[in-house]
Amino acid sequence: MSVTRENVLERLARIPGPDGRTPLAASGVLSEIVVHGSKVYFSIAVDPARAGALEPLRKAAEDAVKAIPGVEGAVVSLTADAKGGAAAPAAAPAARPAPGPQQTAKPGLPGVKHIIAVASGKGGVGKSTTASNLALGLQALGLKVGVLDADIYGPSMPKLFSLKGKPKLKSGRILEPLDGYGVAVMSIGFLVDEETPMIWRGPMVMSAITQMLREVDWGTLDVLVVDMPPGTGDAQLTMAQQVPLAGAVIVSTPQDLALIDARRGVGMFEKVGVPILGVIENMSYFVCPNCGTRHDIFAHGGARDEAVKLGVPFLGEVPLAMPIRERADAGLPIVVTEPDGVHARLYREIADKVWRQLDSGTVGRPAPRIVIE
Numbered sequence: 001m002s003v004t005r006e007n008v009l010e011r012l013a014r015i016p017g018p019d020g021r022t023p024l025a026a027s028g029v030l031s032e033i034v035v036h037g038s039k040v041y042f043s044i045a046v047d048p049a050r051a052g053a054l055e056p057l058r059k060a061a062e063d064a065v066k067a068i069p070g071v072e073g074a075v076v077s078l079t080a081d082a083k084g085g086a087a088a089p090a091a092a093p094a095a096r097p098a099p100g101p102q103q104t105a106k107p108g109l110p111g112v113k114h115i116i117a118v119a120s121g122k123g124g125v126g127k128s129t130t131a132s133n134l135a136l137g138l139q140a141l142g143l144k145v146g147v148l149d150a151d152i153y154g155p156s157m158p159k160l161f162s163l164k165g166k167p168k169l170k171s172g173r174i175l176e177p178l179d180g181y182g183v184a185v186m187s188i189g190f191l192v193d194e195e196t197p198m199i200w201r202g203p204m205v206m207s208a209i210t211q212m213l214r215e216v217d218w219g220t221l222d223v224l225v226v227d228m229p230p231g232t233g234d235a236q237l238t239m240a241q242q243v244p245l246a247g248a249v250i251v252s253t254p255q256d257l258a259l260i261d262a263r264r265g266v267g268m269f270e271k272v273g274v275p276i277l278g279v280i281e282n283m284s285y286f287v288c289p290n291c292g293t294r295h296d297i298f299a300h301g302g303a304r305d306e307a308v309k310l311g312v313p314f315l316g317e318v319p320l321a322m323p324i325r326e327r328a329d330a331g332l333p334i335v336v337t338e339p340d341g342v343h344a345r346l347y348r349e350i351a352d353k354v355w356r357q358l359d360s361g362t363v364g365r366p367a368p369r370i371v372i373e
C-alpha cells in the first residue's frame with residue numbers, strides 16, 4: 001500500500017499539539033509533509049525555549065507515523081518558529097553586533113564562540129573549496145574550528161575532507177562530528193544516500209540544518225564555518241535568518257555576472273541583519289605553471305571593486321590554480337597538504353582577516369580609508 005500525506009495527517013490528528021489540546025494536525029505547526037516512497041519527513045515548528053520539553057511530542061509524532069502500514073521510516077524534527085526565535089534566551093556569542101532590523105535573537109550554540117557562513121550568489125564559484133581551506137586556515141592560526149556542510153543539495157565536505165562513514169551517536173539524538181585534519185565536520189552527506197537530498201525542500205532543509213547545528217556535539221570551538229547552499233532563494237534566506245550567524249563571507253569570481261549574484265548575496269545577509277565579514281575573489285587570475293605569466297582570465301579585480309562599492313571588507317584574491325583544484329578534488333586540502341606553498345599562505349591571510357574581525361568585535365566594518373590631502 002502506498003503511503004499518502006492524508007494517512008500521515010490522519011495519524012497526527014490523534015496526537016495533541018504543542019498546546020496539549022489542539023490536535024497536532026490542526027495546530028498550524030507542521031511543515032510540508034514529504035512522502036518519499038515508504039519514508040516520511042516533516043518538521044514541527046516550536047518555540048526554541050520549549051524544544052527540550054517538546055521532544056516527547058516529536059517522538060510521539062515520529063512513532064505514530066512509523067506505525068502506519070507501509071511506512072518504513074520517518075524523520076520528524078523540531079524546528080524553531082520565527083515567533084519562538086524572538087522569545088528565545090539571548091545566548092548569542094559575545095562579540096556579536098546588535099541585531100539588524102529584521103533579525104531575531106537566536107539561541108547560540110553552547111561552546112561555540114562564532115558561527116560564520118560562507119556563501120555565494122551562484123553555484124560553481126568555488127564556495128566549498130574556499131570554505132574548507134578557510135576553515136583550515138583558521139585552524140592554522142591555532143584556533144579550534146568546525147565545519148557544518150549546509151549545502152543540502154550538493155554536500156561537498158565529505159569529499160573535500162576525505163571523510164567517509166557515519167557519525168557515531170553520542171547520547172540520545174546527539175551525533176559526534178567526524179574529524180577531518182583536526183576540524184570537526186558534519187555534513188548531510190554523512191547521513192543520507194546521495195539520491196536523498198533532492199527531496200529536502202523549504203522547511204525540510206531548515207529542519208535538517210537545525211538538526212545538524214544543534215544535535216551535534218561540537219565541543220568547544222572558536223569558529224564554526226557553515227558552507228551555505230549556493231544562491232539567494234528562500235532556503236538560503238531562511239537559513240541566514242535561523243542560524244545564529246556572527247557574519248558572512250561571500251565568495252565570487254570576478255566576472256560581471258557572478259558579481260551581480262554576489263551583490264544579491266550581500267543584500268540577502270544585510271536584509272536579515274547579518275554583517276558581511278567580506279568578499280573573496282576566487283579564480284581571480286591564472287599564473288601559467290610553465291612560463292609564470294599571469295592571465296586575468298575572468299577580468300580580475302571585479303570583486304575588490306564591488307566590495308568597495310558595497311562598503312564591505314575585501315578579504316583577498318585566490319588564483320585559479322591547478323593544485324587547488326587537484327587537491328580539493330582528491331580530499332587533500334591545500335592548506336594542510338602544502339602548508340608552505342603560496343596558496344596556503346593566501347588562505348591563511350584571508351583567515352587572519354576574518355578572525356581579527358570576529359575576535360575584536362569589529363565584524364563587517366571595512367578598514368577606514370586613509371585620505372591624504
Ligand SMILES: Nc1ncnc2c1ncn2[C@@H]1O[C@H](COP(=O)(O)OP(=O)(O)OP(=O)(O)O)[C@@H](O)[C@H]1O
Nearest residue numbers: 123124125126127128129230319320321324325328
Ligand atoms: N581557486 C581555484 N582554482 C582552481 N580550481 C578551483 C578553485 N576554487 C574551486 N575550484 C574548483 O572548482 C570546482 C567547483 O568548486 P566548489 O565545489 O568549491 O564550488 P561551489 O561554489 O561550492 O560549487 P557548488 O555551488 O556546486 O557547491 C571544483 O572542481 C574545485 O576544485
